[in-house]
Amino acid sequence: MALGALAQSTRLEAFRLLAAHEPDGLPAGAIADALAVPQNTMSSHLAILARAGLIRSRRHSRSIVYRADLARxxxxxxxxxxDCCGGRPELCTPLIADLQPCCGPKEPADV
Amino acid sequence: MALGALAQSTRLEAFRLLAAHEPDGLPAGAIADALAVPQNTMSSHLAILARAGLIRSRRHSRSIVYRADLARxxxxxxxxxxDCCGGRPELCTPLIADLQPCCGPKEPADV
DNA sequence: ACGATATTTCTAGGATGATCGAAATATGGA
DNA sequence: TCCATATTTCGATCATCCTAGAAATATCGT
Structure with missing residues (x-):
């Protein structure tokens, strides 16, 4: 399950890091370095995220550059x-309202 | 982590079921029955969801009625x-757009 | 107080997951 | 071809999770 892939602190942070580095991506070593995790440990986590379709990898000479798949x-x-709001618009509406200040297309609406 | 609580099929289904039964809630036995899971097994899952703050329980005579905490x-x-879109509105905007047809405050916008 | 119902807690076995050292694979430069 | 760099795969250990049987707790009706 894709949710399970993100329900682990190291992996969530790795994904966050990759999302922040879109669209350039980051090589595996840099990710492990940034999160202070051994490369082989990080490699396992990256494999899990990749299997969940949340990240993609492309070789770039010696390095393998990972990118977050934001659409996924x-x-x-x-x-x-x-899934959880199934058929109950009134439950999700406030969610959209809270999302607008962060990601709204128009007004920045800070403070 | 709250995400971890939902990253398990039985628990996610239990939460879905409770969300669908808002605001009445459902007694523990009915949840276990609906998902064809032994009561003690379901009890463990419900405890995990409750510890994550995603559901609440209230005794109702002999039964213990669970309710989804939708705000949580x-x-x-x-x-x-x-967290994942951090500082990148352009990444979250399509998310809102996709959410509108389901939960939009105004137009039903079906088909 | 007693028995029946509803649910949880205790306990344990089996499965899955996280971590990491060591070895293996792939790429580029001399 | 040989060495250095970058990353993955292998193997093992330790912890955590899922599951469910059995016992314990709480509530209600009689």
């Missing part, structure tokens, strides 16, 4: 929300 | 989305 992430988040 | 769920979903 949106899909997972949507599944979670829609 | 919204909080978790928001955390996940905001």
């Amino acid at each position: 992430f949106q899909q997972v988040a949507l599944f979670l929300i829609k | 769920f919204q909080q978790v979903a928001l955390f996940l989305i905001k």
